[in-house]
Amino acid sequence: MHIEKRIEKIACLASDTPKARAGLKLLSERYDLVPTDEADALVALGGDGFLLQTVHEHRATGIPIYGMNRGTIGFLLNRFEADGLIERLNMAHRLVLNPLVMTAETVTGQTYSALAFNEVALHRYSQQSANIRVRINERERLKRLICDGIMVATPAGSTAYNLSAHGPIIPLGSNVLALTPVSPFRPRRWNGALLPHSAVVEFTILDPKHRPVGAAADSFEVRDVRKVCVVEDHSRPALVLFDHDHSLEERIFNEQFVH
Template sequence: MKIAFRASPRPRAQGALKELSGRYGQTPAAEADFIVAIGGDGTALEALHEALAMPAMPAKPVFAMRTDSSTGILCNSLRTHDLTERLQAASSEELPVLQAEIEQVGGRSRELFAINEIVLERQVFQQAKLSVAVRGNGDPMNINGDGLVLTTPIGSTGYNRTLGGPLLPLGSSLMAVTGKAIGCPPAWSPIVLCDHSILDVEVIEAAHRPVQIATTSETVLNISRARLFRSPDRTVTLLVDREAQGRLGTPFGRQC
């Protein structure tokens, strides 16, 4: 069994990395069977993004372990023994990937992928002015505010929740669109969409009210429009043991 270890820079994670790599070896990620991340949800997401960026499909599975000082829901408990047995017994959770097709001011095109959320937000003091439309579902809506967040079920417990967004059941075919300080229209509320929906966003007065788009791994400045949707051909795999399954099931429930 070939394992690629990744760890946060914190002392506890680095100590566990040294012990685990000494016991099980350290394999380059491209050659590994598993990626094991040590830290918290941030480290787990970094490992999932690393797996997503590799040319091999399906993406390599990630087994994350949480140190005592870390928080979140993506990680299993940290132990430095019986790792191979835990990897073999773990259940696979296939997580959807969000995709953004972006055009920047000036015409350059870009593409981003995200596991938990994609955030569109103002770059300057002035509010962003956005024209937002769900393809095939009525006319566009113009909104003024700090921005928008599109989230997956696994991402809905994080930043989305701090903005008052809905909690989506893990395993559901849903996405949520949550506003950031939306001032107009004043009746704006979060939207829950089926995960085959396509969200088109155009930045109004993009040169004077610049907007950026961000994921946990990358930020693109000065966008003029973006098309956001669930990637039709990309997923990532998170490995969870029995203890973590119980923890995931509590906040999310199970719904297809």
Template sequence: MSDEPRLALLVSDGERAQEAADEVIRDLADWVPLEEADIAVILGGDGFMLQSLHAMLDSGRVIPAYGVNLGTVGFLMNRNRQPEKLLQRIGKAKRLDILPIAMEATAQDGEVHKFRAINEVSLLRETRQTAKIEVQVDGKTRIKELVCDGVLVATPAGSTAYNLSADGPILPLDSQLLALTPISAFRPRRWKGAILPDRSCVNFKVNEPGKRPVSAVADQREMRDVAEVRLEIAREHPLTLLFDPGHSLDERIVAEQFVF
């Protein structure tokens, strides 16, 4: 019986990813369906990687993922090089475990939705009116009324995405921290955000929700007209990414802080 891992191939709709799959990669292995695989090989960009990881979370069967960047940024992916040596690269890859955020959002009508976010959860104003949001950490109100365009909580893996664009801090992957970052805050004027232990539970309560409606977005999933959002790390749902030696996400996070 072979000890070789069974591989599933997931390819984005992008032209580059489809061409790479057809030219070389489909012929490299006896690919199996995702539900039978030990490792998922993902061709595309960061968005497709997030989509694939969420699909695994939703299915209840999560396996390690090795990404090949055939998109734009590719922060969660490996470089697209030596495709003919893909199987050897997977065999030498290093594992990196990341933990998603569990979001429980209550709508203004009382309906409750639960999502998970690998990068971040963001609350965003829906109209031209600024949002007014109460910020609680571990049951204690830290900001009674944050007047802003929005606010987000990012994981270390997501700290270089929307969080960085909003002037939030870059977090090392092994830091066990979360970034709490305001988006265009008007009051308190000088508050730039906070760094929290990842054991923290963060609650957002929307003030004047009828006049100032707010949506909650967990990665790519949006819920509109929320009244309250509760966030905490989903430790029961770890995800594993595979990276080539010397090209890990840790290194990319360090390198990102020296780009001018």
């Protein structure tokens, strides 16, 4: 049986806000913080955006990341509490997040690649709607989608931009992705689809010169794209920690049963 190494040494990063900096000061007074390369776990203080930034920057180290909310919504974060942090870290639930890989080709022929733990989203850059062809696993599914944009969202990201665009909330471990349009005009009644997590999704921008479109993988953005490919990558996971009494899975359930 695999036994997880006990967490004893912690590093801490904070976003550049007074609230997050105050939290870092408090933790540094309570604990002997170490550099990231010496830590058993990395504590991130800030909002959801800062946690995603931390995951992107430190994913390759394999260090588990534990976010504490010093922002606003904090959907991906645990509550901030200085007491008993070492024990909370050792009791936390470990969740493996597999990112999406976006490969985007621009109208000038340049190619960019980036990871997304929430979603890969395409969006229009002009007053005219975007015209996008959608292929899944090398088969054309939508010849021309007229819309403001479209995205592929992970289960962890399904309650973010995807939810605001009326996409489905996806339970963790369901091995599906959400394909969600933003303000679709044609086809009139198409509201998106659920895809197996193994799906290869290709977007081709029709008339990119007069109807320019950008693509974003979390916070990484490329303008004037011609073609975008999205696929899930299991070779570059991130390990994120959640308190047992406030797990991400439970929060996803709560989003679907609003009181």
